[in-house]
Amino acid sequence: METQNQLNYNRIAEAIAYIKENFKSQPNLDDVAKKIHVSPSHFQKMFTEWAGTSLKKFLQFISIEHAKNILKEEKATIFDTAHETGLSSTSRLHDLFINIEGMTPAEYKNGGKNLHINYSFAESPFGSILVASTSKGICSMAFENYEETAFKNLQQKFPNATFHKKLDLIQQNALFIFQNDWNKLQEIKLHLKGTDFQLKVWKSLLEIPLGSLSTYGNLAHKIGNSNASRAVGTAIGKNPVAYLIPCHRVIQSTGNLGEYMWGSTRKTVIIGWEGVKTFL
Template identity: 60%
Template sequence: MKTQEDIHFDRIAKAITFLQGNFKTQPTLDEVAAYVHLSPFHFQKMFTEWAGVSPKKFLQYLTVEHAKKMLKNNQFTLSETAFETGLSGTGRLHDLFVNIEGMTPGDYKNGGTFLNINYSFEESPFGLLLIASTAKGICHVAFADNPESSLQDMKHTFPNAVYTEASDSFQKGIMTFFRKDWTAPHQLKLHLKGTDFQLKVWETLLKVPMGQLVTYGDIARAINRPKASRAVGTAIGNNPVAFLIPCHRVIQATGVIGEYHWGSARKKAIIGWEASQADILISES
């Protein structure tokens, strides 16, 4: 059963899809509100509370031209950007320190035998999340539009693990990001199942700051595999930790936002939301 927050996000995602599909005609507030079956007053209030900006301003963050601007503005390499924007501990936007500890080949091969995995469902601004962790850190985060199906998908990844529905400190740490707490460093650990190539791609994604975008080619060059854009795309598509490993910040070189494992509307919502939060932080500094 969907919560009120899920229903709100469904309406916001529907509005975002409508806005991007019709931005050339510049739909009015009344038109968008009618499309999601709300009064203009309530729609404006709900959307602004969620995004921090008006629907009209939010649309700006989702146009191709704005996406191109976000790509162009990132003049540094990924490693330089990481140092300048928070992974050094000096920035404000996304002080995210994540230690990736790949599972051993034995863990990978035996499907999680001897692993104890805690999991819980948590509400986020972008819908229900399934979050799972081992004693070493977060091992899985997914948007759970269908909770039972999402749980079965996770168990398919680690078929031999022992599962307990319980929330722990690793899981609770994730939710601070959705409370817009970008000012203090958070120590999180990821315990991931992946190949060396995948782990390198996922680690590189962590260096893309909130409010900025990169292309598949940018990631390929950052890991010194400039001709491996397609393989990079596959690794990004297999990202096991939604939102924290920000695969949503990778778009096509043309500025088109493209597809997303958890739905293109959700990807647009996250990109626009992060861009609005980054602008708010800059205006307040």
């Protein structure tokens, strides 16, 4: 006999499959709820608990991934992409890209063609680091032992951007953080692109004080969705700016340090280093 938990899981799985198959018709809450035989209000609550986001946001993510694949085709136009994604106009496609990708459809199609990025390499207490910036702020920061590998990874993030190996003032202000010049923190500017949820998670990371730790569950609660611990972990794993956005300060509720994009050993060292600095 199915437990209520299993029944709800099966309903959500059916709903997700239905959305993926029918996203071009942009089904609404009532459509999907009717498909799995529950009331719209109950389905909205159940879907948010299981998926970590609303039905509307999930549909947007499915739609934009399809649109991105179309835009990668050289002959695809913005109009064709909107039509093939099931959106009623190019303006809706534009709004979708701005809200989720932080750029217009044309900018995505160009792969950052008109974007100018300065980058440089520096030494930190935790190893070599690549820091990259646009005119708006830091767009990437990554620990990497090999400069060639680090630069290739940066190019993959912005395939058509123009790169200049140059240390600018934006980067210098960011690197002051490793010199204990905490008074410079307000001068650090970030240029990030991500979903609304990712940006909300990254913002919450910035609010964890030096020398303090938080958990995935605490962050989920802080952003208003206590059941989204797994989704929070995924967003943290997408953090494009090492150390400045302190994802290293998030650990598991069991006390285990957990994974870290730039190595669990480095995470341990950073946490220890920050703990000492709070007593100096």
